[in-house]
Amino acid sequence: MTQPLPASTPRVTGDPGTRGATGSPPAQGPGGQKRTRRRRRGLTGSRAPWWFLLPALSIYVFVVIVPSLRGSVLAFTDWNGLTPDWNWVGFENFARIWETEIARDAVVRTVVIAVAVTVVQNGIGLLLALGVNTRIKSRNLLRVFLFAPAVLTPLVVAYLWRNLLAPTGAVNALLDAVGLDSWQRAWLGDSDTAMWMIVGIVVWQFAGYSMVIFLAGLQGIPEEIYEAAELDGARSVRRFFSIELPLLAPAVTINLMLSIIGGIKLFDQVYATTGGGPANSTETLSTLIYRYAFNSGQFSFAIAMAVVLTILVSVFAFAQYAVLRRGERRAS
Amino acid sequence: MKKNLITTTAAAAALGLVLTACSGGESEPESGAEGTGEETGGSGTLTISALNSDKDALEASIAAFSEEYPDIEVTTTWADVDQYQPTLRTQLTGGTASDVIQIWPGAGNSAAISVLQPAGLLEDLSGREWAGDVPEGLRPVLERDGGLYGLAVTVSGIGAIFNDQAMEEVGAEAPTTFSEVLELCQTAQDAGIVAFAHGTQDSWVGQLVPYSMAPELVYAEDPEFDSGVTEYTAPHFAGSAWTDVMAQHTAMVDAGCFNDGVGGTDYNTVLQTAAAGDALGIINGNWAVAELGNVAPEGTTFSLHPVPASDDPEATQMAAAASGTYGVNANAENKENALLFFDFLASAAGTNAFAEINAGLPGIPNDEFELDPALAPLGEYFDGGRTYPFMDQLWPNPDVQTALLDGMQGVFDGSMTTDDVLTGMDSAWEQGEA
Numbered sequence: 001m002t003q004p005l006p007a008s009t010p011r012v013t014g015d016p017g018t019r020g021a022t023g024s025p026p027a028q029g030p031g032g033q034k035r036t037r038r039r040r041r042g043l044t045g046s047r048a049p050w051w052f053l054l055p056a057l058s059i060y061v062f063v064v065i066v067p068s069l070r071g072s073v074l075a076f077t078d079w080n081g082l083t084p085d086w087n088w089v090g091f092e093n094f095a096r097i098w099e100t101e102i103a104r105d106a107v108v109r110t111v112v113i114a115v116a117v118t119v120v121q122n123g124i125g126l127l128l129a130l131g132v133n134t135r136i137k138s139r140n141l142l143r144v145f146l147f148a149p150a151v152l153t154p155l156v157v158a159y160l161w162r163n164l165l166a167p168t169g170a171v172n173a174l175l176d177a178v179g180l181d182s183w184q185r186a187w188l189g190d191s192d193t194a195m196w197m198i199v200g201i202v203v204w205q206f207a208g209y210s211m212v213i214f215l216a217g218l219q220g221i222p223e224e225i226y227e228a229a230e231l232d233g234a235r236s237v238r239r240f241f242s243i244e245l246p247l248l249a250p251a252v253t254i255n256l257m258l259s260i261i262g263g264i265k266l267f268d269q270v271y272a273t274t275g276g277g278p279a280n281s282t283e284t285l286s287t288l289i290y291r292y293a294f295n296s297g298q299f300s301f302a303i304a305m306a307v308v309l310t311i312l313v314s315v316f317a318f319a320q321y322a323v324l325r326r327g328e329r330r331a332s
Numbered sequence: 333m334k335k336n337l338i339t340t341t342a343a344a345a346a347l348g349l350v351l352t353a354c355s356g357g358e359s360e361p362e363s364g365a366e367g368t369g370e371e372t373g374g375s376g377t378l379t380i381s382a383l384n385s386d387k388d389a390l391e392a393s394i395a396a397f398s399e400e401y402p403d404i405e406v407t408t409t410w411a412d413v414d415q416y417q418p419t420l421r422t423q424l425t426g427g428t429a430s431d432v433i434q435i436w437p438g439a440g441n442s443a444a445i446s447v448l449q450p451a452g453l454l455e456d457l458s459g460r461e462w463a464g465d466v467p468e469g470l471r472p473v474l475e476r477d478g479g480l481y482g483l484a485v486t487v488s489g490i491g492a493i494f495n496d497q498a499m500e501e502v503g504a505e506a507p508t509t510f511s512e513v514l515e516l517c518q519t520a521q522d523a524g525i526v527a528f529a530h531g532t533q534d535s536w537v538g539q540l541v542p543y544s545m546a547p548e549l550v551y552a553e554d555p556e557f558d559s560g561v562t563e564y565t566a567p568h569f570a571g572s573a574w575t576d577v578m579a580q581h582t583a584m585v586d587a588g589c590f591n592d593g594v595g596g597t598d599y600n601t602v603l604q605t606a607a608a609g610d611a612l613g614i615i616n617g618n619w620a621v622a623e624l625g626n627v628a629p630e631g632t633t634f635s636l637h638p639v640p641a642s643d644d645p646e647a648t649q650m651a652a653a654a655s656g657t658y659g660v661n662a663n664a665e666n667k668e669n670a671l672l673f674f675d676f677l678a679s680a681a682g683t684n685a686f687a688e689i690n691a692g693l694p695g696i697p698n699d700e701f702e703l704d705p706a707l708a709p710l711g712e713y714f715d716g717g718r719t720y721p722f723m724d725q726l727w728p729n730p731d732v733q734t735a736l737l738d739g740m741q742g743v744f745d746g747s748m749t750t751d752d753v754l755t756g757m758d759s760a761w762e763q764g765e766a
Contacts, residue, residue, distance in 0.1 A: 080766075081425065082421060082451040166597065166598070168601065185593070186597070186745070188533065188596050189595025189596025189741075189745060275534075277533070277741045278532070278595045278741035278742060278745045279741045279745065279748055280738055281745075294421070295442055296731055296766075297421070297442040297447060
């Protein structure tokens with residue numbers, strides 16, 4: 001994982017060659033801008049000719065872009081995944097997504113899960129990062145423990161929690177032991193709680209991952225800034241909102257992007273814990289795509305949902321990126 | 333407008349290769365031996381793919397086959413059902429499927445005969461010598477358009493599997509009427525346990541209680557309730573005798589026949605609960621007898637009984653249907669060897685080797701087979717014509733069964749009523765044939 005660099009440092013705010021000795025942009029008239037553009041073009045050309053991209057780009061286009069586009073075409077057909085023929089059906093499959101209650105619910109649920117995971121995971125990740133960024137003696141051990149779940153495969157974590165949350169599992173046993181037996185329930189078998197349990201499982205696994213990214217951002221903040229703040233009398237809350245949070249903007253961008261995309265694509269944890277049940281109450285777009293493609297044999301409908309999923313990921317990712325980058329620029 | 337799917341098929345073939353790798357099977361042989369079977373007396377190679385759950389049984393048949401045909405090298409690939417079905421479809425469309433494949437009778441899922449045959453992916457077996465011996469009761473789910481497309485090596489049944497020692501401890505006997513079922517539930521509760529361990533977290537388990545009672549309440553009166561319709565219109569299930577099935581199901585729930593937290597209990601926990609004697613038994617297929625034996629303390633025995641759905645013992649029926657079903661890939665590289673294997677599998681030696689391990693009845697009956705005494709009622713009911721196929725095998729598309737499974741989960745977590753379940757099944761029914 002590449003450590004995100006604080007946006008305020010000269011390293012990430014522009015080409016060093018265009019900066020003045022103090023790090024501020026040089027005053028430029030029209031002529032100066034032209035010189036800078038020429039110089040930029042010259043530097044780019046001398047570093048990496050554009051055709052260096054061709055081998056990787058060709059493979060990417062051949063392996064990812066072309067199959068994806070060709071596959072997307074099938075969303076406009078009635079192909080069942082078996083026969084060699086299909087019929088064009090236009091936007092019928094897309095219309096069916098909104099007409100089919102289970103699919104419509106899955107779209108909404110996918111967004112709710114993604115937002116919930118993003119907010120809670122990053123909130124906890126940030127608090128953990130602030131906690132282990134202090135001078136406490138056990139900080140290194142804590143970092144290892146808190147990050148450990150992130151190195152496990154999602155399936156292992158899902159099966160672990162499936163057992164813990166079973167009616168006869170450890171969670172209910174614990175509630176019983178502390179006198180809260182009235183709270184016991186089939187956590188993954190109850191449509192009121194199953195989805196939130198899955199959100200919890202994802203957060204439990206990946207909060208440490210977010211923590212590491214935030215921690216890298218925190219450790220990139222120069223000590224001098226803290227010292228200056230201390231001299232100015234800033235206390236911890238003021239220091240957090242005026243120094244740490246603005247300088248963590250790149251880390252926030254990365255974390256939010258990763259968690260929103262991961263949340264929208266969520267499959268393993270749902271499939272392993274509830275299989276989309278009970279009564280479809282945890283069905284997400286990803287699990288529904290699998291179900292329609294491979295259990296029902298409705299390939300073209302599944303592909304239409306996959307296209308919607310792709311669009312959803314793209315819209316959320318780009319919108320979020322644009323907003324966060326604006327925030328980063330303001331902060332720097 | 334019709335378009336050729338060459339590129340898509342190529343992509344599917346590539347995906348198939350990936351999925352094959354994921355399934356953990358053995359590698360494909362480098363060369364085939366097309367048409368070498370009967371001409372050479374059996375030599376070359378043969379590839380078989382099947383479910384992990386059939387592995388031990390099928391390997392016993394393969395071992396016996398290899399003794400008879402030592403020059404045929406058999407390569408096998410095993411997978412769990414969730415991986416197997418999508419992989420099989422991809423391999424069949426990509427032309428990389430094994431010569432012999434496990435399939436499903438009827439139309440109940442995406443790898444069933446009625447789904448694969450219309451695409452021309454299965455070989456017609458009606459010309460084989462043994463084809464005439466297939467019992468009439470199995471033909472509706474194995475035949476299509478006048479051809480025979482599968483061999484059901486065994487017949488399985490659904491019923492109440494009791495822990496004999498647990499039953500003895502509470503002084504109970506297998507019920508013969510529905511009232512006795514409810515009394516058994518009370519007896520179990522008085523002893524501090526439950527009559528039936530049950531869990532629908534693995535959704536397929538949810539169908540078993542309705543399936544155990546529907547033959548008596550629905551199909552005894554009207555055997556062509558599903559198969560006799562010409563147009564798939566609704567309501568079909570709602571308002572029909574299926575409401576009686578659901579009413580009995582509700583009565584069992586209300587009588588405390590099942591454990592708490594059914595919705596969050598998985599299949600393994602169900603088995604362990606019954607094996608440990610914390611429940612008197614389970615309602616499941618006869619295949620679970622062997623699984624219960626694997627997790628039960630030594631000396632524990634189990635027996636399968638029908639689940640009475642009314643108070644007339646003479647009316648009791650069981651769900652029993654083709655299981656362990658195999659077909660020949662129409663584009664098999666070693667088709668002659670595949671057909672040789674099928675001829676052997678249909679013989680008493682091939683079938684019995686399989687059935688003895690899989691705890692089922694032979695799909696093609698023979699005198700040499702000795703039924704496990706624990707499964708005696710299944711044999712009696714099957715021979716006496718008091719069975720009906722698993723309902724999904726005669727439903728027009730896989731979504732009807734899915735609606736039932738989803739619905740039963742909803743019933744146990746309180747988010748759906750039994751009427752909702754039947755309405756959901758009707759919606760899927762209206763979609764017609766897959």
